[in-house]
Structures are given as C-alpha cells and as structure tokens.
Amino acid sequence: MRKKVGLCILTLLLVVPAMVSAAPYPKQPQTKVTVAPATETTQNGIPESELADMVRPTDVIVGPVFHSYDPDGYVTVKKFREIITFEHDNTRNSKPYNMSVTVTRSESQGSEWNGSLEFTGEIKAGILAELNSTVGVEHKTTRATNEAVGAKGDMEVDPGKTGFIRFWYKGRTTDGTVRVYYYNTADPSNRTYVDKAIDATVFVADHMDVFSEAWQE
Amino acid sequence: MRSKMLLFIVVMLWITGCANETTTKSRILAYDDFKKTFSTFKEKFDPGQFDKISPEHLAIITASFPENNLDARGADIIDHSVEFPARYEAYYKSENSSLLVKVNFIYFPTSKEKQFVTINSISPVQNSNILEDYRKIPRPFFDEYLLSMEGYLVLINFIDINKVADGMNDQYQKSFIEDTLVFYEQFEKSLLQIHHEVLQIE
Secondary structure, X not given: OHHHHHHHHHHHHHHHHHHHHHOOOOOOXXXXXXXXXXXXXXXXXXXXXXXXXXXXXXXXXXEEEEXXXXXXXXXXXXXXXXXXXXXXXXXXXXXXXXXXXXXXXXXXXXXXXXXXXXXXXXXXXXXXXXXXXXXXXXXXXXXXXXXXXXXXXXXXXXXXOEEEEEEEEEEEEEEEEEEEEEEEOOEEEEXXXXXXXXXXXXXXXXXXXXXXXXXXX | OHHHHHHHHHHHHHHHHHXXXXXXXXXXXXXXXXXXXXXXXXXXXXXXXXXXXXXXXXXXXXXXXXOOOOOOOOEOEOOOOOOOEOEEEEEEEEOOOOEEEEEEEEEOOOOOOXXXXXXXXXXXXXXXXXXHHXXXXXXXXXXXXXXXXXXXXXXXXXXXXXXXXXXXXXXXXXXXXXXXXXXXXXXXXXXXXXXXXXXXXX
16 A cells, blocks of 8 residues: 555656646736836937936036038939849840849938038038938938839840949038037036038938949949 | 456556657748848858858859750749749858868758768869879869758858869878868858748757
C-alpha cells in the first residue's frame, strides 16, 4: 500500500508539470499605459532633451531665435537630391524591354537641407515656412498630383542597350535675409536683432515633388 | 496494477516530451520584408577597415535574360516590374588593400534555413582543375560566398582589383583571404542581427 501511495505521488509529480506545460498560456490582462509621447516635445522647435542643457542657474543670453525670413527670390532646382536609380541591362536581349516604375514616399532618404550656414531646427523651420507661403500654391498643386499616385517613370530600352530611370527631389534654392534675435533672460523683452544673409537649397521632406529622367546607353 | 501504473508514467513522460517540442512554422518571406532587410542592412552596416562606396539612395539593377527556354519572366524581376528586383546590391572597398567587396541580397522564398551553400573561388594559385598547359592563364583573386537565409540568398563577391602579376603567389593569396575574413566576420554579425530584428525570427 505504501508503495502504491509513493507511486501515485511520483505519477502526480510527473503529470502535473506536463499538464501545465501543455496548457496554453493564459492571456495576461493588458493595461495600456502611455509612457512617453511618440515624438519628442519641442519648445520653439527645440527638442526638450536639448533644453535640459540650457538649465540656467543665473541669467544668460538666449539665441539665436527665429524672427522672420525675407527671401530675395527662389529658383527651382530639378536635381536637388537623388531618390532612386533604376538600371536595366538589356544587352543580352534581342527585343526591346519596357521599364515602368513608380516611386513612393517611402523611398525618401537623406537630408532636406543644403545650405551655406548651419542653423537650429527652429530657424530652418521658420525659413521653410516662409518659403512655403511664398510658393504655397505651387506646392499644393504638385502635392495633390504626385502624392496620390506616386511619381511614375517609363522607358523602352532598345535591344543591346542599358536603360536608366533616375528620380530626384526638386529643391528650391533661395537667397535672402533671415532675422534672428538674442535676449538676456534678465530682460526677455529687450531683444537684439541680427540679420544674416543666407543661400540655401531646401525641400519639404514630407512632400513628393520629384523630377525624373530616363535615358539609355 | 504496478505495470499499469508504469505504463501510465511512460505515457505521461512521452506527452511531456511532445509538449516541449517547438513547432517550426514554415512561412514565405514577403518581398517587402526582404527589401526592408536589405535597406536596413545597407544603412546600418558600416564595417571597420572598409569604406561604404555605394550611394545613400537605392540603385536598383536588373537584367534581361538571354533568349532561353527556362524562364518566361524575361528578366530577374518579381511581379512583372523593375520596381521589384530579384537582387539588391552594395559595394565596399578595403581601406588597407586592393580588395573590393560586393554584397548581393537575392529574393529566394524557397530557401528555408540559414546555411553556407558554397564558396566559389578563382585564383592564379588554384590549378588542380586546369590542365597543366593552361595554368599560366592569368586569373584574378576572386572569392564568392553563397549563403542561404530564411527566404533569401546572400552572395558576397570578393575581388582583388590589382592587376594580375607574376608575384601573386601563395603569400599574396594568404593576405587576400585574411582581408576577406576581416570583412566576413563583421558582415555575419550585422546580418544575423538585422535578419532577426527586421523579420522578427526567434
């Protein structure tokens, strides 16, 4: 009898873990907790993490802060930044080959700024905003046509040739004067203004304004 | 009674064993995941002692097949468009030697496991498969690693870009191979990490 009891206990010891591991894991109740905003909060365009460096035990001079941008003009640059190149080698083929491609916004890479001066994000944003309002209508038109369908390129490559289709972001080269100011935290309303001449090419990164070329060699 | 009990224990032990067995699901790698794996690799892989010499934007290179009776697609593309190339590539150049490396990611959904398929090699010192009269034919130092990953292949071309010269002997080959291994070690580490991150394979 004692042996039987011992055997039963042994069996139970073996069976219980088996059943536990065979059972599906119970679903853990999930509590949704928002830990942090998805994108960093900015103050005047400056990320909060950078503001932490600006802890001021005593009064300091703050700046440059964007005030305004006065563009003298702008020129559209067709080949500002390369997005993607398609190359099709048709040299082993005796028939023409049709390359047809669409570029989507997900292809975008690289920086949206190429200029003569380095500015903070806030000042760049101010210049971009001014440019956008100056050339706003054109931006809206291209946005509507390009974003809906993606940018398309077509090319019929002759037998024995290699075909290329390349897409660029269009940029806008602008020159003008950006006005920034500095102030002392002891008297924030007393601002010192500084005008800086700039020369920069920009594009709005969330916007599909592309130029493409197709050729064969 | 005791034998029944023993049988019961044996059965339960067998069930326990089965419960712990992991079921491996075979899944087809989506093209977008393949492309993302390559893009992430190209962006993040920055090997020491080598320069990345491909542009930041993607260059998609496809080719028409010669006239053939094997494949009706006509070119190395997926889904009828050069937008979906079968292969993506990136170049690297050694900072210390004349080694040029080309890494190719090839979409190949039927490959199901991670393994070396083969190493293909051409060199002026590898002669056993060439008749004696022809062993002076100049050949470059060229190594090719073919790896199979889950859903795609990786083909690494290692090419020595020095002009073939008489002094290229066993010693030269040794330093060529050392350079390729410096690259491969870093490459594999990065590939495995990105492969698991992007495809979320345990």
